[in-house]
Amino acid sequence: MPQRRTDADPRAEPASLGIVAHPTGPRSQRVHEAVLLATQELLTEGGLPAATVDAIAARSGVSKATIYKHWPSRTAVAAKAFGRMMAEELPLPDTGSAVDDLTEQVVRVSAFYAGERGQVFAQLVAACVDDSAGAAYFRAYFLAGRRTAITGLWQRAVASGAADPAVPVDDAIDILFGPLIFRRLTGHYPLTEEHARTLALSALRGLLVRPAASPVARGTSGA
Amino acid sequence: MPQRRTDADPRAEPASLGIVAHPTGPRSQRVHEAVLLATQELLTEGGLPAATVDAIAARSGVSKATIYKHWPSRTAVAAKAFGRMMAEELPLPDTGSAVDDLTEQVVRVSAFYAGERGQVFAQLVAACVDDSAGAAYFRAYFLAGRRTAITGLWQRAVASGAADPAVPVDDAIDILFGPLIFRRLTGHYPLTEEHARTLALSALRGLLVRPAASPVARGTSGA
Amino acid sequence: MPQRRTDADPRAEPASLGIVAHPTGPRSQRVHEAVLLATQELLTEGGLPAATVDAIAARSGVSKATIYKHWPSRTAVAAKAFGRMMAEELPLPDTGSAVDDLTEQVVRVSAFYAGERGQVFAQLVAACVDDSAGAAYFRAYFLAGRRTAITGLWQRAVASGAADPAVPVDDAIDILFGPLIFRRLTGHYPLTEEHARTLALSALRGLLVRPAASPVARGTSGA
Amino acid sequence: MPQRRTDADPRAEPASLGIVAHPTGPRSQRVHEAVLLATQELLTEGGLPAATVDAIAARSGVSKATIYKHWPSRTAVAAKAFGRMMAEELPLPDTGSAVDDLTEQVVRVSAFYAGERGQVFAQLVAACVDDSAGAAYFRAYFLAGRRTAITGLWQRAVASGAADPAVPVDDAIDILFGPLIFRRLTGHYPLTEEHARTLALSALRGLLVRPAASPVARGTSGA
DNA sequence: GTATAATCGAGACGGTACGTCAAGTCTTATG
DNA sequence: CATAAGACTTGACGTACCGTCTCGATTATAC
Numbered sequence: 001m002p003q004r005r006t007d008a009d010p011r012a013e014p015a016s017l018g019i020v021a022h023p024t025g026p027r028s029q030r031v032h033e034a035v036l037l038a039t040q041e042l043l044t045e046g047g048l049p050a051a052t053v054d055a056i057a058a059r060s061g062v063s064k065a066t067i068y069k070h071w072p073s074r075t076a077v078a079a080k081a082f083g084r085m086m087a088e089e090l091p092l093p094d095t096g097s098a099v100d101d102l103t104e105q106v107v108r109v110s111a112f113y114a115g116e117r118g119q120v121f122a123q124l125v126a127a128c129v130d131d132s133a134g135a136a137y138f139r140a141y142f143l144a145g146r147r148t149a150i151t152g153l154w155q156r157a158v159a160s161g162a163a164d165p166a167v168p169v170d171d172a173i174d175i176l177f178g179p180l181i182f183r184r185l186t187g188h189y190p191l192t193e194e195h196a197r198t199l200a201l202s203a204l205r206g207l208l209v210r211p212a213a214s215p216v217a218r219g220t221s222g223a
Numbered sequence: 224m225p226q227r228r229t230d231a232d233p234r235a236e237p238a239s240l241g242i243v244a245h246p247t248g249p250r251s252q253r254v255h256e257a258v259l260l261a262t263q264e265l266l267t268e269g270g271l272p273a274a275t276v277d278a279i280a281a282r283s284g285v286s287k288a289t290i291y292k293h294w295p296s297r298t299a300v301a302a303k304a305f306g307r308m309m310a311e312e313l314p315l316p317d318t319g320s321a322v323d324d325l326t327e328q329v330v331r332v333s334a335f336y337a338g339e340r341g342q343v344f345a346q347l348v349a350a351c352v353d354d355s356a357g358a359a360y361f362r363a364y365f366l367a368g369r370r371t372a373i374t375g376l377w378q379r380a381v382a383s384g385a386a387d388p389a390v391p392v393d394d395a396i397d398i399l400f401g402p403l404i405f406r407r408l409t410g411h412y413p414l415t416e417e418h419a420r421t422l423a424l425s426a427l428r429g430l431l432v433r434p435a436a437s438p439v440a441r442g443t444s445g446a
Numbered sequence: 447m448p449q450r451r452t453d454a455d456p457r458a459e460p461a462s463l464g465i466v467a468h469p470t471g472p473r474s475q476r477v478h479e480a481v482l483l484a485t486q487e488l489l490t491e492g493g494l495p496a497a498t499v500d501a502i503a504a505r506s507g508v509s510k511a512t513i514y515k516h517w518p519s520r521t522a523v524a525a526k527a528f529g530r531m532m533a534e535e536l537p538l539p540d541t542g543s544a545v546d547d548l549t550e551q552v553v554r555v556s557a558f559y560a561g562e563r564g565q566v567f568a569q570l571v572a573a574c575v576d577d578s579a580g581a582a583y584f585r586a587y588f589l590a591g592r593r594t595a596i597t598g599l600w601q602r603a604v605a606s607g608a609a610d611p612a613v614p615v616d617d618a619i620d621i622l623f624g625p626l627i628f629r630r631l632t633g634h635y636p637l638t639e640e641h642a643r644t645l646a647l648s649a650l651r652g653l654l655v656r657p658a659a660s661p662v663a664r665g666t667s668g669a
Numbered sequence: 670m671p672q673r674r675t676d677a678d679p680r681a682e683p684a685s686l687g688i689v690a691h692p693t694g695p696r697s698q699r700v701h702e703a704v705l706l707a708t709q710e711l712l713t714e715g716g717l718p719a720a721t722v723d724a725i726a727a728r729s730g731v732s733k734a735t736i737y738k739h740w741p742s743r744t745a746v747a748a749k750a751f752g753r754m755m756a757e758e759l760p761l762p763d764t765g766s767a768v769d770d771l772t773e774q775v776v777r778v779s780a781f782y783a784g785e786r787g788q789v790f791a792q793l794v795a796a797c798v799d800d801s802a803g804a805a806y807f808r809a810y811f812l813a814g815r816r817t818a819i820t821g822l823w824q825r826a827v828a829s830g831a832a833d834p835a836v837p838v839d840d841a842i843d844i845l846f847g848p849l850i851f852r853r854l855t856g857h858y859p860l861t862e863e864h865a866r867t868l869a870l871s872a873l874r875g876l877l878v879r880p881a882a883s884p885v886a887r888g889t890s891g892a
Numbered sequence: 893g894t895a896t897a898a899t900c901g902a903g904a905c906g907g908t909a910c911g912t913c914a915a916g917t918c919t920t921a922t923g
Numbered sequence: 924c925a926t927a928a929g930a931c932t933t934g935a936c937g938t939a940c941c942g943t944c945t946c947g948a949t950t951a952t953a954c
Contacts, residue, residue, distance in 0.1 A: 063901040125408050126349035139411050164432050170412055171425040178402035185348050188362050189393055202394040206429020209387050250930060286932050509927045571854050572795035585857050610878050616858055617871040625847035631794050634808050635839055648840040652875020655833050732906045
């Protein structure tokens with residue numbers, strides 16, 4: 001059962017997918033494709049709750065047993081399908097100013113969370129809590145891509161001299177987007193553009209009193 | 224049906240609890256108490272998954288039907304029980320320096336998330352995603368208390384001149400703790416003290432390049 | 447609790463109803479009336495399943511506890527209410543020929559069973575199986591009246607010389623109507639007028655070969 | 670889903686049971702058997718009320734969901750189980766005289782109704798009233814067998830010249846046994862051998878005055 | 893070509909929890 | 924003291940989804 005093993009470790013799979021790992025060749029691929037497509041449709045139509053393994057099996061024509069040979073859990077399937085769906089969405093902003101790009105991205109992600117897709121995102125995050133195998137998929141097929149993209153943004157900002165190179169990129173990312181996720185999950189605070197913009201400003205400038213003028217002003221004048 | 228109605232709106236209940244609202248008198252209170260106690264035990268022993276309505280009913284001696292008359296969902300019961308459990312835990316630090324207090328609190332919360340209770344916390348947050356009624360309880364009986372406490376810390380920091388009064392407290396809180404929750408839920412980053420401390424520093428200082436020395440030093444001297 | 451005791455034995459109550467047994471006087475009567483009325487409405491609207499004790503209490507304005515002081519069970523209430531409803535319905539036929547009257551009555555009862563009220567009747571009979579207290583009420587407040595009426599018919603038939611005085615009236619009644627009830631309950635045979643008429647004929651003539659002409663002809667001529 | 674569908678129509682199943690219809694093979698049969706066995710035991714121990722779906726599931730080791738895939742309702746399971754239990758009981762009498770056989774059968778059935786099994790029978794009949802799917806099972810797996818047997822008796826009686834060939838067999842059966850069922854269900858008349866014998870006599874001879882001697886005597890002499 | 897072995901579709905199954913419902917009992921407060 | 928109001932226990936209901944398992948058909952390569 002090469003497929004199972006390979007895919008069970010989501011970190012290993014991307015490299016091997018479709019290259020060597022599938023002795024039976026085309027069959028597994030067909031299954032893979034059909035399942036992810038069906039799952040994407042179901043996620044779109046009714047969110048995670050609709051993406052029942054039974055429903056996926058029915059719509060994809062792939063049997064439940066086969067699905068469980070390819071993925072460790074329902075969450076894993078959904079995570080991968082979701083990762084695919086989102087691959088093209090949310091293109092990175094490029095305003096010329098790296099700092100503005102970061103702010104803009106926070107605003108966009110906030111809007112994304114507030115929308116229908118955001119609901120699915122939240123459901124997936126929730127599902128990860130009690131499904132570590134699924135969580136691995138979510139990280140590998142969704143989060144990783146997002147973080148890579150944001151890392152690019154961040155590095156541009158560092159290169160431009162605006163962002164602080166001393167700040168680890170993981171901290172930067174989580175400080176900018178963690179609050180949004182928190183808000184999305186518990187609903188304790190609205191996800192409007194207004195709030196997102198304010199939040200980004202606070203995160204970028206920091207929470208402490210600064211000696212000089214506003215960072216944007218300073219950033220502009222100082223650059 | 225005073226108890227039922229009252230409790231259906233989690234925001235309204237705290238004030239009226241046990242004061243006037245219960246015409247049937249002690250009965251409702253007994254039920255309330257028994258259910259929450261049983262739930263606390265179950266949460267401690269096996270987390271949210273163990274706090275089945277059936278299990279709660281069995282252990283508390285309160286019937287399922289009655290439980291569903293008092294709370295809108297399993298999550299709601301668990302949220303309230305958890306709020307109680309946590310009421311005394313996590314006392315606020317008081318080092319003398321407001322900024323150090325904020326940092327310390329981030330470290331403590333990180334440790335909390337990393338522990339067993341943190342698992343329950345994560346499960347509750349996850350459960351809120353598809354249970355808005357439960358989410359209301361979680362906000363009212365757990366989050367609200369936490370946020371109030373942190374707000375105190377923040378205000379001290381503002382008063383001391385270290386924290387930026389222009390930053391909305393909700394932003395401050397979410398910037399400091401949102402990243403931790405994000406990390407806890409998806410597991411994409413470890414929750415060690417080391418990382419927590421670094422994170423707090425980044426959040427406090429901001430992500431952008433600063434003209435002068437360390438924020439703490441500057442904060443102190445600048446005040 | 448005189449009302450309870452009195453009413454618990456349905457055979458004793460009819461005589462005493464409203465004469466001596468109710469020390470509280472008007473109050474009990476009001477309760478009695480309201481409950482039976484509400485129950486009648488509910489039975490009409492949705493059959494026995496609709497006549498929930500909660501529903502009866504709600505509609506009548508009489509509390510559940512009070513209802514249970516007056517009647518031993520839900521079935522008992524429904525049985526009595528049903529008995530009342532049916533008191534005036536199904537007047538006895540009077541064609542001049544006692545035998546024809548019996549036949550006609552079988553046909554009418556068959557039609558009754560086939561209708562909506564027949565459904566309620568069947569539900570009550572069913573409810574009696576595991577509720578002997580309710581069964582007593584059903585016998586006292588519904589069956590007794592019916593049997594008395596049919597007994598009259600039978601006695602006319604005997605007097606006219608058509609019916610066999612050697613046949614116990616209870617046998618006669620059950621032979622004529624028992625089959626209809628059986629058919630109504632299990633649905634193994636349709637309840638059409640056609641079938642009812644044939645049945646009545648078979649029951650009246652007997653199942654064995656007869657030496658002479660039709661029983662009716664003989665009955666008439668022989669009288 | 671052969672088993673499920675097949676069994677959903679109780680009339681169709683008996684022929685196909687265990688012959689061709691089960692692609693999954695032994696599994697369905699095992700379930701079937703285990704459920705019916707457990708149900709039989711429960712019915713014996715505590716009647717229909719004891720044959721809870723939960724109890725059946727627990728005792729048979731078959732899950733509730735599976736039970737509900739095989740049968741439309743609890744009543745249906747019980748009906749089939751009861752049909753099996755009764756298959757061998759109540760052997761037909763054979764006294765030489767067909768008419769005596771009919772009488773004897775009425776007496777036996779009366780005794781059966783009066784006993785423990787009769788209680789279960791009554792409960793099943795009652796359950797049929799509000800469960801038409803269950804009623805179909807009851808007819809198919811219990812009543813049908815009984816009626817077939819009695820039909821044999823009846824045909825012997827007709828062949829012997831004693832029974833009236835003009836009487837439809839369904840009428841004959843219901844006239845002979847309907848009264849017993851009626852009495853059993855409402856309890857308005859005792860089910861003693863004495864009464865059963867009298868009843869049979871009345872049913873056989875008919876309710877009307879006869880010109881000649883007793884039907885038995887006449888039947889014998891007339892044949 | 894044919895054997896061999898895996899892959900797969902179909903779906904039965906056990907398990908576990910869900911949220912609901914009604915019966916009947918009991919308590920408190922009212923008149 | 925009879926009531927109204929309704930909280931409460933009990934016990935069963937029927938459903939949903941998960942993940943495992945079995946069976947038999949299909950198919951791809953190795954012989």
